[in-house]
Amino acid sequence: MIFDKAVRFLDGGDRFILTVHETPDGDAVGSQAAMGRALAKLGKRVLMMNADPIPQKFRFLDRENNIQVLESENQIPEDVRDYRLLIMDTNDINNIGQIRDSVIPRVRDYFIIDHHEQQENIQTEDLIIRDASSTCEILYDLFAEMSLPLDREIAAALYVGIVYDTGSFIYPKTTAKTFLIAHSLVLQGINPNEIYSRIYESNSISSLILQSRVMSTLELHFDNHVAIQTMGKKTVIACGASYEEADAFINIPLKSEDVLVSIFFKENMEGIMRCSLRSKGNINVAEIAQEFSGGGHKTAAGFKCRDSVEETKKTILNRLSKYFAKVS
Ligand SMILES: [Mn+2]
Numbered sequence: 001m002i003f004d005k006a007v008r009f010l011d012g013g014d015r016f017i018l019t020v021h022e023t024p025d026g027d028a029v030g031s032q033a034a035m036g037r038a039l040a041k042l043g044k045r046v047l048m049m050n051a052d053p054i055p056q057k058f059r060f061l062d063r064e065n066n067i068q069v070l071e072s073e074n075q076i077p078e079d080v081r082d083y084r085l086l087i088m089d090t091n092d093i094n095n096i097g098q099i100r101d102s103v104i105p106r107v108r109d110y111f112i113i114d115h116h117e118q119q120e121n122i123q124t125e126d127l128i129i130r131d132a133s134s135t136c137e138i139l140y141d142l143f144a145e146m147s148l149p150l151d152r153e154i155a156a157a158l159y160v161g162i163v164y165d166t167g168s169f170i171y172p173k174t175t176a177k178t179f180l181i182a183h184s185l186v187l188q189g190i191n192p193n194e195i196y197s198r199i200y201e202s203n204s205i206s207s208l209i210l211q212s213r214v215m216s217t218l219e220l221h222f223d224n225h226v227a228i229q230t231m232g233k234k235t236v237i238a239c240g241a242s243y244e245e246a247d248a249f250i251n252i253p254l255k256s257e258d259v260l261v262s263i264f265f266k267e268n269m270e271g272i273m274r275c276s277l278r279s280k281g282n283i284n285v286a287e288i289a290q291e292f293s294g295g296g297h298k299t300a301a302g303f304k305c306r307d308s309v310e311e312t313k314k315t316i317l318n319r320l321s322k323y324f325a326k327v328s
Pocket residue numbers: 027028089115134135165
């Protein structure tokens with residue numbers, strides 16, 4: 001069974017550190033909250049620490065503030081050697097920030113549960129299901145395998161992850177199974193409208209203003225098939241917004257029929273410029289991200305920019321030219 005190794009990893013420990021990728025999204029937070037609660041219910045000691053804070057809109061999944069940002073060595077327990085580390089929603093240990101160097105070398109071992117395209121440094125026993133819509137979808141099956149009853153909190157966390165990573169049940173990896181799981185989570189008593197509202201109707205006015213500023217940077221290439229938006233940290237600060245609030249801007253250009261690839265350069269508060277890519281149709285943006293040491297899925301990928309935005313843009317457009325005969 002595909003879940004055997006994961007079950008053995010979880011059964012075979014009583015102390016766990018749970019972490020997820022940098023700038024955690026809905027699936028990352030949902031996975032962490034659900035797994036944290038599930039393991040605690042099994043009587044295990046659970047610490048949850050990440051590289052970055054969880055966005056405000058997902059805080060309702062962690063009412064007791066158990067999910068911490070790892071900022072100091074003091075947060076690492078003295079008996080860290082006895083802990084097992086579970087990494088979720090990424091299979092790249094370079095994508096968990098300071099957890100990689102501060103925690104991995106000191107814990108007993110680590111295990112990955114994820115649904116992204118595989119990195120080369122992966123351990124063979126990890127649980128990676130690339131067809132899964134979300135890490136939360138994998139956790140749903142894993143909990144069933146462990147005969148772990150869901151309560152409403154776990155159901156809500158899993159539902160958030162699935163809704164987030166499927167773009168509310170519309171992205172390509174949304175399957176009949178995704179709906180079946182959603183069905184059973186709703187039966188657990190979660191309220192889809194309330195969760196929708198918490199995730200998608202809770203933006204600040206500053207994020208609306210930021211959106212208008214970022215939209216004004218829109219460039220179109222290859223006969224309107226490729227859209228590029230750029231956001232510097234100065235703009236974020238000027239709008240009084242936060243970096244995470246720009247999360248969904250990349251999806252806006254794809255609402256135009258002509259736009260097949262949406263590219264978003266965004267600089268975080270530390271001055272790191274990231275490039276996110278989204279596509280529809282048969283365009284593989286993971287391939288491009290990998291070339292820049294990034295990763296992701298065929299239709300959603302990203303990487304950290306090493307070169308200037310202009311340089312990077314040029315290279316990406318060059319790679320995309322094979323899909324579009326006519327040059328812009
Ligand atoms: Mn995910």
